[in-house]
Amino acid sequence: MTTETTPNAASAYAKPTNRIVDTEHSIQLDGETLRYRVSCCTVVLRENAESNGNQDGFKPRAELFFTSYTRLDAGDVSQRPITFSFNGGPGSSSVWMHLGLLGPKRVVTDAFGNTPAAPGALIDNEYTLLGVSDLVFIDPIGTGFSRMLDGERVKEYHDYQRDLDSVGEFIRSHLSSQHRWNSPKFIIGESYGTTRAAGLSAYLQDRYQLDVNGLMLISCAMDFSSLRFDAGNDLPYQLFLPTYAATAWFHGRLSAAQQAKTQAEVVREAEAFAQNEYAQILFKGSRMSADEVTAAASKIAHHCGLSAAFVARANLRVGIYRFTKELLRDQGLIVGRLDSRFTAQDRDDAGEITEFDAAHANLQASYSAQINHYLRHDCKFEHDGHYELMQKFYLNWGYKSFEGRYPNAAESLRQAMHRNTHLRVYVASGYTDLATPHMASDYVLNHAITRSKDHERVTVRYFDAGHMMYVNQPDLVKLAGDLKHFVCNTKPS
Secondary structure, X not given: OEEEEOOOOOOOOOOOOOEEXXXXXEXXXXXXXXXXXXXXXXXXXXXXXXXXXXXXXXXXXXXXXXEEEEEOOOOOHHHXXXXXXXXXXXXXXXXXXXXXXXXXXXXXXXXXXXXXXXXXXXXXXXXXXXXXXXXXXXXXXXXXXXXXXXXXXXXXXXXXXXXXXXXXXXHHHHHHHOOOOOOOEEEEEXXXXXXXXXXXXXXXXXXHOOOOOEEEEEEEOOEHHHOOOOOOOOHHHHHHHHHHHHXXXXXXXXXXXXXXXXXXXXXXXXXXXXXXXXXXXXXHOOOOOHHHHHHHHHHHHHHHOOOHHHHHHOOOOOOHHHHXXXXXXXXXXXXXXXXXXXXXXOOOOOOOOOOOOHHHHXXXXXXXXXXXXXXXXXXXXXXXXXXXXXXXXXXXXXXXXXXXXXXXXXXXXXXXXXXXXXXXXXXXXXXXXXXXXXXXXXXXXXXXXXXXXXXXXXXXXXEOOOOOHHHXXXXXXXXXXXXXXXXXXXXXX
16 A cells, blocks of 8 residues: 655745655564554755745755654554664664664575675564554665755755754654654664764753653764774773774684683673773873883783784774774785674785775675665655765764864763653664774763763663674674663653
8 A cells, every 4th residue: 555645835935845655564573463654755854044034934955854664553653652763974874773673674684694695685574673663764964865955055964963953853843743742752873873862862852842761872972082093092992902802802813712711701801901901001102111012012912813013013002994904914804894793805915904894895785775675666665866875974074063172972961861860771882893892882871971870771782793783683683672672661651
């Protein structure tokens, strides 16, 4: 069943208009048939034009595309939980969690996470969150089918604050148009999506007096000082080391004694070293004797699987791209950034950094083919443009709100939690995630949450795989179960 509507806009700007295509589907879930409606929509974002001397109302600026899933025959929809989802980048569409974790369809991978030869395939997702929450997948401006309108500045919303403005306004508008203000409200973000989610938690309170019930943060990136290997910033070297250890253990690059331990044990030991002795080593800077440098290099190498000589040449500070190139150099392989379990070959074995991300290369073609086919074929949403999976907006993303300092949305999360004492947070981190390492996430949370009792409202879970841990079958089962439990136990009783 398919329906399509294009409501008229109630202003002097009659065009463009919102476009909605509805289709109905079903899936077998927990032994029962779950019927649901898919709505593929472009909604026009408008802003007050009076400041520009125009008295005719709200000027259309952009078209935002989203895909929503509403469970049918599930009682009063206004009381049912609703979850808004987006990925990161910045510059990523919502496709990854849409077709990898949350939606009723998912891209086919093997148990490890490898995709088949292009174009891949879709299957029903028995782990979908739709059983307990309606879902809305948001493609920020410039991703998916979301675009600025003709004559508008293309980079208008490619800024931290303007991104919050557009996504926040969409959430408000959707709650109003769909009569969902009384629904328990959840936000789930991945990577930069956690930056956006943390920012929105306070923005929605400030702008619309809207409290969300729960935030689900997948692979956190809230305080960039914990992630950027800039000169003079030694913090990431500490925070990445346990992920180096997890990666080296996975690829069998540690000593026999270390390999005999579990991955979790190796990670815990690396965390202890990073927080204590390694912190002291880095604090000393260049005021170390040759013998001290040699001893320090040996200890760091013990945890990260590289040679002590290489660590010493790197001034005891091994950045992420050097690590991904160096760890398996003798095998002619590079390891992935998003998920260091994945390996590949690049141009040669002499380079200092990798040419591409082995983990992302494994996934992108299947996700691209399947979202383009799914929206047009299954959901009947015809569109003459390309669904933009991933744009490199992160290269020139604006952070005017944080001028002169590292972007840090964790403070917004703290404010939101203090204002809304019912807000609960779920955090998922992957041990082989070299984009947003688990120890960096822990460090940021431990410093953002300033009251010890507030930690009781935060659940942190660790997974064996990387940034998109759900491509790994055991992690998908575990994460999906966690999210269902979180939603069911966070919504008002």
